Amino acid sequence: MASETLIEINDLNFSYDTRTILKGVNMTMRRGQLIAIMGGSGSGKTTLLKLIGGAVRPSSGYVKVSGQVIHELNRDALFKMRRKMGMLFQFGALFTDLSVFDNVAFQMREHTDLPESMIRDLVLMKLHAVGLRGAHQLMPAELSGGMARRVALARSIALDPMLMMFDEPFTGLDPISLSVIGGLIRRLTDALGMTSIIVTHDVQESLSIVDYVYFIADGVIAAHGTPDDVKESEAPFVHQFVHGEIDGPVPFHYPAQAYLQDLNLEKALA
Numbered sequence: 001m002a003s004e005t006l007i008e009i010n011d012l013n014f015s016y017d018t019r020t021i022l023k024g025v026n027m028t029m030r031r032g033q034l035i036a037i038m039g040g041s042g043s044g045k046t047t048l049l050k051l052i053g054g055a056v057r058p059s060s061g062y063v064k065v066s067g068q069v070i071h072e073l074n075r076d077a078l079f080k081m082r083r084k085m086g087m088l089f090q091f092g093a094l095f096t097d098l099s100v101f102d103n104v105a106f107q108m109r110e111h112t113d114l115p116e117s118m119i120r121d122l123v124l125m126k127l128h129a130v131g132l133r134g135a136h137q138l139m140p141a142e143l144s145g146g147m148a149r150r151v152a153l154a155r156s157i158a159l160d161p162m163l164m165m166f167d168e169p170f171t172g173l174d175p176i177s178l179s180v181i182g183g184l185i186r187r188l189t190d191a192l193g194m195t196s197i198i199v200t201h202d203v204q205e206s207l208s209i210v211d212y213v214y215f216i217a218d219g220v221i222a223a224h225g226t227p228d229d230v231k232e233s234e235a236p237f238v239h240q241f242v243h244g245e246i247d248g249p250v251p252f253h254y255p256a257q258a259y260l261q262d263l264n265l266e267k268a269l270a
């Protein structure tokens with residue numbers, strides 16, 4: 001059912017010690033949706049993925065996945081839940097000493113009792129979905145960057161997750177590989193009926209594939225909407241992002257003391 005809620009984030013607050021990272025975040029994500037989370041560097045996007053995956057606990061509020069409050073799950077229940085979530089980080093590193101086939105088969109062998117003949121069919125099916133069935137015997141060192149990313153993608157969907165989280169899936173890819181990966185994320189989301197979240201700086205690619213966008217700034221949701229809403233938005237924050245302006249409400253520089261002061265310090269240390 002496309003309209004069923006998979007993730008509900010309610011008044012979520014999170015701090016590292018005394019440093020507040022997320023403030024009163026509310027989000028709803030439905031099954032089958034592809035959602036982008038965008039925001040400046042250090043705005044808390046990866047932290048939000050960690051909260052969804054239960055790697056860190058909220059200071060207050062909650063994340064509910066499939067009706068269950070993540071931080072209330074015991075260890076076993078959390079592991080069970082995590083098995084239904086796939087995570088693909090920027091350099092979704094492959095096991096270099098395993099073939100493409102064995103990389104994709106790894107989780108199936110670890111976490112299921114499926115016979116090897118069935119694993120073979122499933123692995124080839126996943127590789128086929130990313131266009132690399134013919135490459136199943138290659139070793140990671142024989143792959144291009146874009147191919148390696150596709151194998152990592154096939155591996156992350158090996159156990160048919162209900163939720164996939166991609167952290168910066170486009171980083172370091174040339175424009176063609178980038179749109180191949182973007183298209184694949186969309187197609188796999190639809191074909192598997194999963195919910196996918198991408199954290200990305202790549203505004204143009206994501207607006208062309210996602211159903212919904214959230215912008216985070218200073219720990220709050222500064223704007224959200226469909227790609228059409230976002231493209232038409234007059235809000236300065238959204239405008240800066242969508243049109244790639246360096247200066248605007250999102251500062252380019254991490255807060256620092258005056259530059260001159262830093263330079264003088266260097267001189268004093270020399």
Ligand SMILES: Nc1ncnc2c1ncn2[C@@H]1O[C@H](COP(=O)(O)OP(=O)(O)OP(=O)(O)O)[C@@H](O)[C@H]1O
Nearest residue numbers: 016019021039040041042043044045046047048199
């Ligand atoms: N383990 C940690 N302990 C303390 N502070 C942390 C920790 N991890 C991240 N932070 C801080 O929390 C803030 C949010 O980090 P996060 O990684 O969520 O940002 P982000 O939006 O994903 O950034 P980027 O786009 O640069 O990856 C950052 O300012 C970071 O310095």
